[in-house]
Amino acid sequence: MSTPALLQHYKDKVVPALKEKLGYTNPHQVPRLEKIVVTSCMGKAPDRKVAVDDAVAEISKITGQKPSITFSKKAVANFKLREGEPLGARVTLRGTQMWEFLYRFINVTAPNIRDFRGISPKSFDGRGNYACGVADQTIFPEVELDQVKRQIGFDLIFVTTAKTDDEGRELLSQLGMPYREIKKAEGELASA
Numbered sequence: 001m002s003t004p005a006l007l008q009h010y011k012d013k014v015v016p017a018l019k020e021k022l023g024y025t026n027p028h029q030v031p032r033l034e035k036i037v038v039t040s041c042m043g044k045a046p047d048r049k050v051a052v053d054d055a056v057a058e059i060s061k062i063t064g065q066k067p068s069i070t071f072s073k074k075a076v077a078n079f080k081l082r083e084g085e086p087l088g089a090r091v092t093l094r095g096t097q098m099w100e101f102l103y104r105f106i107n108v109t110a111p112n113i114r115d116f117r118g119i120s121p122k123s124f125d126g127r128g129n130y131a132c133g134v135a136d137q138t139i140f141p142e143v144e145l146d147q148v149k150r151q152i153g154f155d156l157i158f159v160t161t162a163k164t165d166d167e168g169r170e171l172l173s174q175l176g177m178p179y180r181e182i183k184k185a186e187g188e189l190a191s192a
């Protein structure tokens with residue numbers, strides 16, 4: 001089994017660049033990508049059980065791994081939700097599948113988004129982990145458009161070993177994450 005191209009790029013180029021930029025002496029201190037979690041929730045769908053089955057099928061196609069079904073923890077009458085009812089699907093990607101999914105997301109899927117100008121670099125959690133939402137599954141090339149029954153949105157969470165948001169942002173930037181340029185406020189431009 002060969003090494004994924006993005007993992008080889010991480011080992012050959014990203015680790016030395018981050019070591020130099022962040023001032024680490026040991027290569028094991030350099031932040032790395034631990035896992036990617038893909039989740040989808042069908043909370044408002046009137047036919048929730050069928051919608052969850054559709055989400056499981058779509059996530060399976062997109063990630064190449066069968067997701068687990070998530071269930072409600074408590075009953076909420078306003079949402080017509082009972083305790084233990086299926087709500088969505090979730091899959092955790094690690095290892096080779098994680099690197100191949102990230103490569104496809106960066107190079108194929110993200111550029112397929114209509115009017116794509118980059119993804120927001122602001123969605124970090126304070127500990128170097130990044131989350132982004134995908135509103136429609138049809139941007140993934142694995143999904144056949146004529147077989148789409150409903151629009152399903154996803155959350156993608158990139159979990160890293162970075163200690164700060166800046167380290168996590170730098171790691172994902174070096175891996176090729178297509179971040180949008182953030183315009184500075186006019187006051188900051190005048191002082192620059």
